[in-house]
Amino acid sequence: MLKRIGTYTLLTALGLLLGYLVFSKNDTQGKTTENLVAEKSGVWTCSMHPQVDGKENGKCPLCAMDLVFVKNEMADMSMNQFKMSESALALSNIQTVRVGSPEHHEATIHLSGLIATNRETDAIQTTLFDGRIDKLYPDYVGKKIVKGQEIGFIYSPELYLAQDKLITSASYRGTHEKLFNAARNTLGLWKMTDAQIDAVLESGKPMMNFPLYADVTGTVTEVLASEGKYYSQGDPLFKISDLRTVWAVLDSYESQLELLEVGQELEIRPKGLPNRAIKTKIDFIEPVMDKEKRTVSVRAVLDNRSGKLRPGTFIEATVSAKLPEDVIRIPKSAVLWTGKRSVVYKQPMDGKPVFEMVEVELGHMANGEYEVLDGLKNGDIVVAEGTFTVDAAAQLNGKKSMMSLEHVEGKNLEKTMDHPGHQNKDMPMTIGLEGDFAPFMDGYIDLKDALVATDANQAKDKAKALLVLFTNDNSILKNSHGEGFTHIKTHLQNIGRAKDITEQRYEFKYLSESLIALLPAISNSTNTLYVQHCDCADNFKGGSWVSYQENILNPYFGDAMLTCGRVEQVLAK
Template identity: 40%
Template sequence: MKKYILYVGILLAGLLMGWLLFGESASKGDQHDPSGEVAESQLWTCSMHPQIMQPEAGDCPICGMDLIPAESGADGLAADQFKMTKNAMALANVQTAIVGAGEAGENKLKLSGKIKENEEANAVQASYFEGRVEKLGVSFTGETVKKGQLLATIYAPALVAAQQELITAASLKATQPALYKAVRNKLKLWKLSEGQIDQIETSGKVRENFPIYATVAGTVSEKMVQEGDYVKQGQPLFKIADLNSVWAVFDAYENQIPSLKVGQTVKITAKAYPNKEFEAKISFIDPRLNTSTRTLMVRATLQNKDATFKPGMFVEGNIDILGKQNDEVVVIPESAVLWTGKRSLVYIKESGDEPIFQLREVSLGTLGSGRYTVFSGLENGEEIVVNGAFTVDAAAQLMGKKSMMNQSGGKTMTGHEGHHPGSMGQETATELKIEWSATFEAEFKKVITAYFEMKDALVASDGALASAAAKNSLAPLKKLAKDKGLDESAKEYMAKLEQQYLTISQTGDLEKQRAEFVTLSDNMITIGANLKEISAPIYIQHCPMANINKGAYWLSMEKEVKNPYYGDSMLRCGSVVDSIK
């Protein structure tokens, strides 16, 4: 009996010891400590490089500065990050791409040009004596001539007299050798050969008409005389081009200059031979910039013994961009870039399947084949928005995040560099409260139609026509400003549009009209993006050199760029950056 009592006592003692040792710590473990979770979810960033996000404190891998705690909102995102719904992205056709995931060979510079005669191989056939053109051996421009071929026959009175002197001097050469030699040399100065001079001396007869022979072989590029014309000594008769080699002459813009150097290989294609590619070397880069077109001339020499290339033929040149090796070069599509004056921005999609975005400033290099080289701000492997960047920016504005207009974030939309769609400074297109009734839509389409007429007038540099087109918008704009479906901010928006159209209508000065057209276009893009129904895409186009190099946008019904800020002087300067569909 005592034995069982002892066993029970030992068991109870063991239970008591277990409770004393583990019961207190277990009860503590049941309590919820949120600090641990906060610590686990805390991200660390760099004040100089906000794209850096690390799970723990340390040094920035780029600049070495101490990382700081990243601010996050209630949704767990960093201060400058925001999230879009997948449905909104699909409706706005927002597309992303991985940087550096494109095809090899995208890092090229594309130039347009023409085939021209090689001026170094050209020759001018001139008359060596004064006289009358009796007969031409060349009938038309473009005729091929050989060296030594008869080009023309000329009657030269002075040469007739010189021949008579030679015949007389020949009879006295034994007694007056110096005179005889001087007369022969005189004929040589008129480019008569030794054989011709000997023939005159031997025959003792004076020739009235003298031939002019081609000194080079080639193609007659210009015929400068007709039969019966009187010509002076040294006057050009024909221009002969040797087309065995030709020049491919390209126009390069200012921002493309750093990627070019003499000796660089150019791969040339021509519309006449779409399946062939020809190689040449850059032989000359013009040190002077054309102030009208803001381009300079780049020249490459092509061998043309089989007459493949014809002067005047359009060609295209592809050049590998200089700088980094191909595997290190960072290139992005032109459509990914948002311009705000001096800054160029892109939207980064954070890693993962969630549509989380953040604005990033980048430093860009040259533009070629619709792609920019990136000097800093991006690395290969990062995912960026390549289509619908304006829509993503509008979402950032609505959420009070950093955007094109607002570098510091927040809802305030005042003060920004340069111009861009949505720069009225009050509302974004998605914030305007407009009831798009059939009447409102019809009136606003009248405004858009007049806008395109005004744009075409500025392209044609016709100030009077631009003024007339602006006047056509005033009546519908007055109706729109009184529309009952608008709130006060939207009415103010329409009133400002009316004032801008009025300013353009009251002046015929192209410079003033184009300056006003910058902000007018921004505002038209903002409100035009809200149109419910359009029959065809409206393209948003951008010129980085307009508005005193701050850049400017405009709307166009055509995908082909026709610059309203420069007209003929820089008609093709610009690109399509987005569209309203």
């Protein structure tokens, strides 16, 4: 009996020991797995005290309540994605849109260009022989000329000798008829009329000043000669054109060409006649593209019998076109440009404030929307308003942003981040949070105003004054670093060294781009800031700038196109 009890006791002890070992191992393994999940996917925290950050299940050290597991949303984010807080979204007024095919398959295309002379009626009045212009009646632009009209007098030693030869040959005309006829025909080749030749023979004296006659009818568009100077046969005296018809020459971008064709209706509005709409049709589309402007000229012939359409006048035109079906389109406000690259911010997690920059390939623009050729798909959500603010947040989070695509000698090179998910040492610092940024903005506005006034010397001085702020001990920019500020200083230096206003305006465009990218981080601006844009700047590549006033004063053209542009964004103080 005692032996049997001992056996049972031993078996029970062995069972307990085996159970302890098995369940202890499983419990340890469970905790390890749980810890790994917590580390990668979330944390254990207290409902009453969310500041508690635990790595495993247990009790709250403050109130002894059971901890609850909260999933970490950062675990589902990729390397280039970042999250913004709900409060930041609300303050920034960020708006998103789901992209897809357009509801309407008709669009209005906007073109711009110039009134030009009708080249089919253009002509150049030339001299028929060597000589000195003693009198030229059409000596100013706008003079109207009729074919056959006397336009001046020319003294030609060669013509004088030819007349004298004719007078001499007339004395032996009866015996040398052929010599006389040859001398007479020579004067005919110089367009002396029979009446003029007969007058010379009758008087027996050569004409000293020979009259010039117009070859064509039209209006003088350019005077090339002046009185008292000698000109050779064939030299131009003035240009002339029949201005009863003129050309509307419009620039079309590559992306717009597929929507344009000969015969489409155009509505043209000259800048000088804003209330007059001229309806016509596309007459010709040039087969060759301008290599510098990357545009193709689209032409229409306009009736100008009223004389109100003057060559050189800026014009804007609209044309209705059918859009291709099954295309993806996004609002123009969603796109950020970095030189030749175009990027948007996508919201990859529907309903969550997570964003990611993606590069897109764009097609034509119509109705304020771009066609997306690559980079997005139907159903994607992109930032439509507040794009600059999201870009600033990307910079501060050390993620890919517009400012991490560097502009170097016309090429765009993507900067490599130091470590995925970590702050790049070269990223722009937060500005305006601990100091007064107003002096720099005031200086920038002064520089902009100098370009509006087309004053290259003043623009140079303003740029140099701004550079001083980067070394002034009282300026918050003294210790500034990062890509954004490097670009700003570089473009200011280039403006100060530029040879002319054209170079200054080119550098000002990229200076403005760098500044605009930093604006969302400026929290203490004393003025409302207006981000404005002109599509015609930089050979129709477009250019933006910042202003304190809502009204447009264009720094890229000055008086030539003072009010050309629009307000793209308002940053309230």
